[in-house]
Amino acid sequence: MDYQALYRKYRPQRFDEVVGQDHVTRTLAREVVDEKVAHAYLFAGPRGTGKTTTARLLAKSLNCPKRFPDGEPCNDCVSCSSVAEGNSLDVIELDAASHNKVEDVREIRANVGTVAVAGGSRKVYILDEAHMLSRAAGNALLKTLEEPPEHVVFVLATTEPYKLLDTIRSRAQRFDFLPVPSEVLIDHLRGIASREGFDASADGLASVATHAKGSVRDAMSLLEQVAALGGGSVAADTVARALGLADRDAFSRLATAIAQQDAPGALTLVSELAARGGDLRRFVAEAMGFFRGVFLAQYAPNLEEIADEPVDVIEEWRRQAQVLSAAEVLRAVDQLSEALLHLRQGREERLVTELTLIRLTRPETAVDAEALAVRLERLEQQSSAPAATPTLEPPQQPAASEPVVRTKARVSDSSEPAAAPAGKQEEAKGHPQSAGRTPQPAPEPAAATPQQQATPPPQEPTSLDLATYESAWPAIAARMRDLAGVSKHALLLEAAPVSVEGTTVVFQLPDHLPFHLERLKTDTALHELLTQASAQFTGVNIVPEFAAKTAEVEAAAPPPEPPRAPDKSDLEDDEEGAIDPTELVVDMLDGEVVE
Numbered sequence: 001m002d003y004q005a006l007y008r009k010y011r012p013q014r015f016d017e018v019v020g021q022d023h024v025t026r027t028l029a030r031e032v033v034d035e036k037v038a039h040a041y042l043f044a045g046p047r048g049t050g051k052t053t054t055a056r057l058l059a060k061s062l063n064c065p066k067r068f069p070d071g072e073p074c075n076d077c078v079s080c081s082s083v084a085e086g087n088s089l090d091v092i093e094l095d096a097a098s099h100n101k102v103e104d105v106r107e108i109r110a111n112v113g114t115v116a117v118a119g120g121s122r123k124v125y126i127l128d129e130a131h132m133l134s135r136a137a138g139n140a141l142l143k144t145l146e147e148p149p150e151h152v153v154f155v156l157a158t159t160e161p162y163k164l165l166d167t168i169r170s171r172a173q174r175f176d177f178l179p180v181p182s183e184v185l186i187d188h189l190r191g192i193a194s195r196e197g198f199d200a201s202a203d204g205l206a207s208v209a210t211h212a213k214g215s216v217r218d219a220m221s222l223l224e225q226v227a228a229l230g231g232g233s234v235a236a237d238t239v240a241r242a243l244g245l246a247d248r249d250a251f252s253r254l255a256t257a258i259a260q261q262d263a264p265g266a267l268t269l270v271s272e273l274a275a276r277g278g279d280l281r282r283f284v285a286e287a288m289g290f291f292r293g294v295f296l297a298q299y300a301p302n303l304e305e306i307a308d309e310p311v312d313v314i315e316e317w318r319r320q321a322q323v324l325s326a327a328e329v330l331r332a333v334d335q336l337s338e339a340l341l342h343l344r345q346g347r348e349e350r351l352v353t354e355l356t357l358i359r360l361t362r363p364e365t366a367v368d369a370e371a372l373a374v375r376l377e378r379l380e381q382q383s384s385a386p387a388a389t390p391t392l393e394p395p396q397q398p399a400a401s402e403p404v405v406r407t408k409a410r411v412s413d414s415s416e417p418a419a420a421p422a423g424k425q426e427e428a429k430g431h432p433q434s435a436g437r438t439p440q441p442a443p444e445p446a447a448a449t450p451q452q453q454a455t456p457p458p459q460e461p462t463s464l465d466l467a468t469y470e471s472a473w474p475a476i477a478a479r480m481r482d483l484a485g486v487s488k489h490a491l492l493l494e495a496a497p498v499s500v501e502g503t504t505v506v507f508q509l510p511d512h513l514p515f516h517l518e519r520l521k522t523d524t525a526l527h528e529l530l531t532q533a534s535a536q537f538t539g540v541n542i543v544p545e546f547a548a549k550t551a552e553v554e555a556a557a558p559p560p561e562p563p564r565a566p567d568k569s570d571l572e573d574d575e576e577g578a579i580d581p582t583e584l585v586v587d588m589l590d591g592e593v594v595e
Helices: 022-033 051-063 078-085 102-112 135-146 166-170 182-196 202-212 216-229 236-243 248-260 263-275 280-299 311-323 326-344 349-361 369-384 422-429 466-484 486-493 514-522 524-538 581-589
Strands: 040-044 091-095 123-128 152-158 173-176 496-501 504-509 543-548
Touching: 022 051, 022 173, 040 051, 051 078, 051 091, 051 123, 051 152, 091 102, 102 123, 102 135, 135 166, 182 202, 182 216, 202 216, 202 236, 216 236, 248 263, 248 280, 248 311, 248 326, 248 349, 263 280, 263 349, 280 311, 280 326, 280 349, 326 349, 466 486, 466 496, 466 524, 486 514, 486 524, 504 514, 514 543, 524 543
Parallel strands: 040 152, 040 173, 091 123, 123 152, 504 543
Antiparallel strands: 496 504
């Protein structure tokens, strides 16, 4: 054969060459050495993790006459060579996707009884994609799987073990193949690149391992593709070009745009990706994974134990976790997941991506509660940021010979003015009451201390009007759902602010809800939470009061008596006012009487 794909060329030929599945290979080798091999095995795990390869190694080790003491096959005998070349008569590989009928299972049952070719060897049936067996075929295989001949071993490999019948799973010894960790996969790829003569950078290998998602076969296929594209060079930008991916710093730029509310920067990023022919659907999916990592960095100190990512990626997550708030990160994950659903439905990729980034960078364009929470959190951060305090020079003390002259900033209504303008003094001379009044000199205020001369801090508002509170009430009610819970929030939905007196806000409930009214009146904890929520949106610590709607009962006159039926005598026609029906018909129809 002139050329083989890398994953076929470097297929493991020994148990210790299987990457990242030591818990499986060591157990199987020990069972072979101790001659305690089960009659049926179930290999379950993601694609490309070595399920079929391990099944072949098990068959090779069972039939190898020169097997090593540790259970490894010799790879020199005829049996090992035939298994490696795929032409061994004692190893039968079947694809359950094409052998999923009862007739196919009957053929397997008929062939099971035949003796192995080599004396004393085992006949190994490898049934790949076993979850594709129909229910009838699975039931037909049960008896043979439970009690096969002594020289027969079944190995069922599947990526979806939950689709198998419970009766099949209970009859087989199960081994779970795990996704290969990134660090282990990078070391494996580095060794293959060195053998093939590739110029592979650390970033390039890390990018290949990240996008392989724990699959060795996918990683080796991607390594081969990138090396062909880069002319033997494996770099991160080459991986991005091969897969149509965004650069690694694109997600950092997106996080910065969200933190700074930079909508033009986010749209520029989408434009650059589209111009390079990038896959926007994949960009949205990977951006969601990036913000998931930022979320984990905010709440998980042991991030290295949770996420299987390179060290530089984890450090970038932690750096962005210091910039973005938790509400912004969660909202980014929600918006991106919703956009991904629209993209999978075949919507316009660029339009959906741009609209999503606009909602993320400009929360005021969205009307959902999460956007309102993000805006409020930003306002709180801006208000709590320490403002620049101007340097105050110490007040100069007046000389002893100079008189101290001070001006009052505000004069109460009850005090007399110290001096009046000239025009006002002349007007006062014209009034007899003011003319007889002896002017009193204004008392000189006491000298203020330096502490009193400093400008007093601004006071928070202590009152509000009804219109202001009514406009903030929907947001306050939504906030109370998070603070007080669903049940108490349901009680508040029946109340409505009707009047404001100072800091006291009166809420009214319909008079047919006495239970709600009593609960709201007596729940002091709810009052405190309502005060806290109102202060967040209005800046005023209110005092809530609850009352029932009182309908004004007007003293109306007694209802009129129903009309009485007329007497028979009232219905008799009066001879003077009687109407001749004949004349009435003639008049209405404009006719004449013909005798």
